[in-house]
Amino acid sequence: MRMHAGxxxxxxxxxxxxxxxxxxxxxxxxxxxxxxxxxxREHGEATAQADHETLELDADPGEVLRLQRELAGWWWAGNADGAHGWIPARVLEYLD
Structure with missing residues (x-):
């Protein structure tokens, strides 16, 4: 699902x-x-304040991802194949 600001x-x-x-x-x-x-607002009819896409990224254990931005405990990330999407921060192990 894609949502647009406004x-x-x-x-x-x-x-x-x-x-x-x-x-x-x-x-x-x-x-x-x-x-x-x-x-x-919190409920009912509301206006989106930013663009947002709900696409989730499938990833395998040990796969290295490029993290781009965090929102509400999830990261927008990309993999080596060029796929992008959201992945929960709680399943990630951060590398230096």
């Missing part, structure tokens, strides 16, 4: 495992979990 969405319930995420439904009916910090 887009009007409907916010639903918070995720039990990741409470900083809220179920977000776009005007066309497509929904997904998005960090609540990206909206101008």
């Amino acid at each position: 887009e009007t969405v409907t916010l639903g319930e918070r995720d039990a495992e990741w409470p900083q995420f809220v179920w977000t439904t776009l005007a066309g009916g497509l929904g997904g979990w998005v960090p609540a910090a990206l909206f101008d």
